[in-house]
Amino acid sequence: MDQNKVFFEFNDKIRIKIIDKCNLSCPFCHHEGTKKTEEISLADPNLKTWLKRLKKFYNKIHLTGGEPTLFSNFSILCQYLDSLGYKIFLTTNALVLNKNFLDSLPLISKINISLHTL
Secondary structure (H helix, E strand, C coil): CCCCCCCCCCCCEEEEECCCCCCCCCCCCCHHHCCCCCCCCCCCHHHHHHHHHHCCCCCEEEEECCCHHHCCCHHHHHHHHHHCCCEEEEEECCCCCCHHHHHHHHHEEEEEECCCCC
16 A cells, blocks of 8 residues: 555635626526525625635635626725735636726636636
8 A cells, every 4th residue: 555645635725606696697507506695795804704714724715606707896805815815716707807807817826717608
């Protein structure tokens, strides 16, 4: 038996749904398990406390939705996550090239483009 073999790997990435709204209607979309949810609120002190505590266990945050770039405070959220030391991953359809998204690009480590409706 190889003593150097790893039998499991700790997942150091957490996935957070930040918005339900989307600009498409992909038939496979599962809305991250929920429908008709509220956007997360950056004004909620519990959210900031939670994100700080999670940093002890996770190095990466994967932002999903709906379409995360439609989240009105997307660039502020990315700046905050970056200030905490998270690597930011994003799943997007890349069709919403708004200022929030473009301003946040330097802070995003990986982008997964998911485009099926067209």
